[in-house]
Amino acid sequence: xxxxxxxxxxxxxxxxxxxxxxxxxxxxxxxxxxxxxxxxxxxxxxxxxxxxxxxxxxxxxxxxxxxxxxxxxxxxxxxxxxxxxxxxxxxxxxxxxxxxxxxxxxxxxxxxxxxxxxxxxxxxxxxxxxxxxxxxxxxxxxxxxxxxxxxxxxxxxxxxxxxxxxxxxxxxxxxxxxxxxxxxxxxxxxxxxxxxxxxxxxxxxxxxxxxxxxxxxxxxxxxxxxxxxxxxxxxxxxxxxxxxxxxxxxxxxxxxxxxxxxxxxxxxxxxxxxxxxxxxxxxxxxxxxxxxxxxxxxxxxxxxxxxxxxxxxxxxxxxxxxxxxxxx
Amino acid sequence: xxxxxxxxxxxxxxxxxxxxxxxxxxxxxxxxxxxxxxxxxxxxxxxxxxxxxxxxxxxxxxxxxxxxxxxxxxxxxxxxxxxxxxxxxxxxxxxxxxxxxxxxxxxxxxxxxxxxxxxxxxxxxxxxxxxxxxxxxxxxxxxxxxxxxxxxxxxxxxxxxxxxxxxxxxxxxxxxxxxxxxxxxxxxxxxxxxxxxxxxxxxxxxxxxxxxxxxxxxxxxxxxxxxxxxxxxxxxxxxxxxxxxxxxxxxxxxxxxxxxxxxxxxxxxxxxxxxxxxxxxxxxxxxxxxxxxxxxxxxxxxxxxxxxxxxxxxxxxxxxxxxxxxxxxxxxxxxxxxxxxxxxxxxxxxxxxxxxxxxxxxxxxxxxxxxxxxxxxxxxxxxxxxxxxxxxxxxxxxxxxxxxxxxxxxx
Numbered sequence: 117x118x119x120x121x122x123x124x125x126x127x128x129x130x131x132x133x134x135x136x137x138x139x140x141x142x143x144x145x146x147x148x149x150x151x152x153x154x155x156x157x158x159x160x161x162x163x164x165x166x167x168x169x170x171x172x173x174x175x176x177x178x179x180x181x182x183x184x185x186x187x188x189x190x191x192x193x194x195x196x197x198x199x200x201x202x203x204x205x206x207x208x209x210x211x212x213x214x215x216x217x218x219x220x221x222x223x224x225x226x227x228x229x230x231x232x233x234x235x236x237x238x239x240x241x242x243x244x245x246x247x248x249x250x251x252x253x254x255x256x257x258x259x260x261x262x263x264x265x266x267x268x269x270x271x272x273x274x275x276x277x278x279x280x281x282x283x284x285x286x287x288x289x290x291x292x293x294x295x296x297x298x299x300x301x302x303x304x305x306x307x308x309x310x311x312x313x314x315x316x317x318x319x320x321x322x323x324x325x326x327x328x329x330x331x332x333x334x335x336x337x338x339x340x341x342x343x344x345x346x347x348x349x350x351x352x353x354x355x356x357x358x359x360x361x362x363x364x365x366x367x368x369x370x371x372x373x374x375x376x377x378x379x380x381x382x383x384x385x386x387x388x389x390x391x392x393x394x395x396x397x398x399x400x401x402x403x404x405x406x407x408x409x410x411x412x413x414x415x416x417x418x419x420x421x422x423x424x425x426x427x428x429x430x431x432x433x434x435x436x437x438x439x440x441x442x443x444x
Numbered sequence: 445x446x447x448x449x450x451x452x453x454x455x456x457x458x459x460x461x462x463x464x465x466x467x468x469x470x471x472x473x474x475x476x477x478x479x480x481x482x483x484x485x486x487x488x489x490x491x492x493x494x495x496x497x498x499x500x501x502x503x504x505x506x507x508x509x510x511x512x513x514x515x516x517x518x519x520x521x522x523x524x525x526x527x528x529x530x531x532x533x534x535x536x537x538x539x540x541x542x543x544x545x546x547x548x549x550x551x552x553x554x555x556x557x558x559x560x561x562x563x564x565x566x567x568x569x570x571x572x573x574x575x576x577x578x579x580x581x582x583x584x585x586x587x588x589x590x591x592x593x594x595x596x597x598x599x600x601x602x603x604x605x606x607x608x609x610x611x612x613x614x615x616x617x618x619x620x621x622x623x624x625x626x627x628x629x630x631x632x633x634x635x636x637x638x639x640x641x642x643x644x645x646x647x648x649x650x651x652x653x654x655x656x657x658x659x660x661x662x663x664x665x666x667x668x669x670x671x672x673x674x675x676x677x678x679x680x681x682x683x684x685x686x687x688x689x690x691x692x693x694x695x696x697x698x699x700x701x702x703x704x705x706x707x708x709x710x711x712x713x714x715x716x717x718x719x720x721x722x723x724x725x726x727x728x729x730x731x732x733x734x735x736x737x738x739x740x741x742x743x744x745x746x747x748x749x750x751x752x753x754x755x756x757x758x759x760x761x762x763x764x765x766x767x768x769x770x771x772x773x774x775x776x777x778x779x780x781x782x783x784x785x786x787x788x789x790x791x792x793x794x795x796x797x798x799x800x801x802x803x804x805x806x807x808x809x810x811x812x813x814x815x816x817x818x819x820x821x822x823x824x825x826x827x828x829x830x831x832x833x834x835x836x837x838x839x840x841x842x843x844x845x846x847x848x849x850x851x852x853x854x855x
Contacts, residue, residue: 370569370595398572401595402588440589 117298125267125299126156126288129274130194132303134164137192140278143170144179144196144232153198154234154293180206180231184213184283187229192278200235200249200287207252214283215258226281230274235263235287236327236377238425243413246290246421248378250326253285254354260284260308261354265329267297269352272306280308289327309356313365317347320435321365323388324375325351328426332375335431344439354384362388363396370401373434377425380408402438407431446527447496449518451483451511459583462510463517467491468500474520481517492517499523514585566593573598577644583651602644638730649792653708654828657787660840664803664818667850674854678745686820687777688748690800691721692853693846694773695739695747701839705772707793708829714793722771722791723751725758733774733791734758734767744853779803785821795830796839799823820847 120128134140142157148171151158161169172179176197183195197203203210214227237246254261262277262284264270270288277284314329315336324332329350336346347365351358366372372392374385385406392404410424451461464482474480479491480500494500498520505517521527564581566574570593574581577598584601586593635643667689675683698705698719706715719740722733734754736747757763774791779802788799801821808817822843826836846852 370567398568401567401569437589441587 117300119296120267120299121293122264122267122270122288122295122297123155123293125271125297126274127158127160128299129271129278130157130160131163133275133278134160134168137278138168139190139192140194141168141170141186141191142194142196143172143182145172145174145198147171147196152196154288154290156232156288156293157196176202176205177209180209181213183229183231184209184217184227187214187227187283188217188225192228192230194230194232194278197231197233199245199290200233201245201247203231203233203249203253203285206231210253210259210283210285211256215256218282219258227283228281230277230280230284230286232274232286232288234290236289236291237409237414237421238291238327240416240418240421241290242416246414248376248409250285250287250354251378251383254357254384256355258283259355261287262308262352263287263289263326263354264352265289265292265314265324265326265350267295268299269306269312269350271299272304273308273352275303276305276308279305284308287326292327292330295330306352309353309358311349311351311353311358311361313347313361314350315346315348317345317369319345319369320347320371320373320438321362321369322346322348322373322375322431322435323351323362323385324348325354325384326377328375328377331426331428332431334428335375335435338428338432339435342436344435346435351384357387357391359388359391359395362392366392366396367399370399371404371438372400373405373407373431373438375407375426375431377409379411380406381411383408405434405438407434445496445498446519446521446525447498448516449480449492449494449520451505451513451515451517452490452492453513453585460510460512463505463507465507466503470500470503472500474498474500494520496520501525501527512582514591564593565591567595569595570598573602577602578648603640636729638727638732642730645792646789649790653790653792655790655825656828656833656836657823657825658833658836658840659785659821659823660844661806662820662822662844663808663848664820667847667853668803668818670850670853674744682745682749682752684744684748685751686779686803687723687775687800688744688751689847689850689853690775690777690798691723691736691739691747691751692744693843694721694775694798695719695742696846696852697839697843698773699740700842701835703835704795704826704831704839706795706830707772708795708827709793713830716772718772720769720771720773722774722794723754724774724776724788724791725755727758727761732758732763732768733771734763735769735771737769773797775800779820785823787823788825790825790827794827796824796826796836798843799825 130142142160146153147157148161148169157169179195179197183193186193197206210231214229218226235250236248250261250263253259260280260282262273264273274286277286315333317336322332322336332348336348339346347369349362349365374388376384378384385408389404389406407426407430409426412424414424415421462484464484466481468474468480474494475497476494478494480494481492483490483492499522500518501521502519505511511517519527565586566581573595579598579601581593584593584597587597588594671684671689702715705719706713718738720735720737721739722735724731724733736750739747754767757767771794773794774797776788776797777800778786779800783801785801786799788797790797799822803818803820805816806819807814824836824840
């Protein structure tokens with residue numbers, strides 16, 4: 117299988133879908149001249165023209181509204197909001213309109229729109245440009261929230277998102293664009309709402325998504341050297357949430373730690389932990405621990421920023437706490 | 445270094461111990477290996493040794509008080525070292541402390557552990573497995589954080605019996621049981637599921653049910669004669685074995701003594717309304733006890749027929765779940781192996797089991813003369829929580845009547 121970057125995988129997905137379906141169009145800030153803030157749309161304008169790849173003013177509210185309107189009008193827009201931090205400006209279009217049109221109009225029209233954006237921190241962009249706000253959108257019924265961790269997932273999930281008839285927030289991670297990985301040749305789709313066991317293990321389940329799935333895998337490697345075999349479940353989609361894969365794993369390992377870059381309070385880990393205890397209480401051998409971002413606005417200073425974002429060391433520590441044995 | 449001294453586990457079946465005497469007072473220096481207390485374990489009084497050197501800073505359990513194995517009974521530390529958590533732990537004992545250094549009395553500090561009788565900390569999965577296997581969590585020592593019983597502990601318990609030492613010191617002073625010599629070659633074989641179950645249930649039975657044993661010698665002359673006659677009448681198809689007659693005899697006896705058709709369950713006697721008799725069958729993979737239900741209601745020929753099928757199915761590994769319907773009494777017959785008499789372990793939760801030896805001619809005294817007669821020794825193992833000696837003796841006596849006057853078996 118060819119090894120390409122996350123960025124290239126996304127570009128391939130867009131190219132394939134635009135070729136397949138002429139209703140697919142892209143608009144957002146810098147997507148034409150600059151090839152997208154992170155280079156994902158690079159070259160697309162050359163192949164598909166300036167009617168299907170369009171730059172917009174710096175006005176996310178307008179991008180959001182135009183995307184919802186275009187989708188209701190029969191197109192399949194992919195709107196690039198640059199980062200999730202700016203999605204707040206478009207959140208009226210996303211939460212109040214995109215998520216509700218299908219329901220409020222009795223199913224007469226749906227909103228097949230994809231909002232692409234970057235989430236997460238770690239690139240020294242300071243607190244207003246480094247947030248992991250996916251939980252805000254994952255909270256809303258009517259939205260789908262996708263958070264791929266690998267190039268292969270990025271491609272397969274983006275293609276599914278574009279084909280989905282309902283609004284999807286497609287949240288890429290700023291630090292993953294250069295990550296390389298094997299991507300199958302030819303066309304393939306990865307269904308939304310399906311988690312994946314990325315690593316098998318018998319002792320504990322690490323539940324993660326986006327870049328934290330890779331952090332969890334690194335932690336699992338380290339734990340393995342100490343005799344603890346961690347299973348890593350990559351959620352891939354936060355809504356709809358595939359709890360079955362998580363529960364199956366926890367029923368096997370009897371322990372779980374969630375790993376997320378977001379703040380811990382009211383976070384994704386809180387949801388996962390709660391659902392595990394509701395649905396697999398009798399399989400737990402230890403409390404569920406949550407590894408999450410430190411609850412501060414993310415600092416600009418590199419050392420402080422690093423300290424605020426979970427890393428494999430913190431995951432390893434959290435896991436080990438669950439294996440403390442006394443009096444053995 | 446703060447070190448907690450815990451109630452040691454001095455024997456396989458020890459679950460609690462009583463502090464008989466403190467040999468050291470609070471504030472005394474103690475050295476490793478020195479006796480600091482005497483503990484009564486229901487069987488013997490043993491000495492508790494310090495496994496660290498330091499100062500006996502706090503006595504947490506007064507003399508005369510009984511606490512479970514693993515319970516913290518004292519704290520040894522350096523003289524001025526702060527002891528985290530001690531305030532809370534020892535608060536009720538504060539008043540007793542001065543008394544303890546003088547002439548301690550059992551009543552001086554009663555409250556220390558009374559309030560602490562801890563809820564058993566066990567993880568949900570540990571509880572689920574324990575519940576499924578009928579294991580009492582009280583018997584398991586938790587090794588998880590804060591002493592929580594975790595899945596491993598339950599599984600270890602099921603596999604090997606209780607975790608041995610409650611909280612062994614890094615260098616235990618109490619000699620650990622000698623490990624197997626290293627130089628003997630061996631292989632570890634996995635247990636069949638039957639053997640796993642058997643091992644667990646038999647160990648559980650011996651641990652939980654106080655067994656006592658009664659042996660009786662039964663004259664089988666008439667029974668054998670009857671059997672011969674009946675078999676001549678019935679023909680080859682459904683020949684009646686000695687075991688079948690025993691099943692019928694026990695069935696009738698249980699009708700007369702319903703209190704022996706019972707279990708000790710949740711602090712009550714559970715008297716069963718059906719008489720289901722299990723027959724112990726030895727297989728290569730272990731022991732199984734398929735059950736003949738409602739033995740009191742079936743004629744001898746039917747029992748013979750069912751028993752034959754059951755044993756056949758057991759030997760060929762084709763027993764059905766129905767064949768293990770809950771038994772209320774078990775018969776174990778080793779007579780065919782020239783065993784004259786033996787003692788069996790009760791199949792829990794039943795109240796008793798009958799171990800049957802060979803029928804062999806023995807000299808007996810009849811009317812002052814020595815004569816040969818066909819005799820059979822049976823030994824009843826009974827659960828003393830359910831049956832007392834006299835009831836068990838009467839049970840055996842009645843059983844003997846049924847077999848010595850075997851027409852009872854065909855009425």
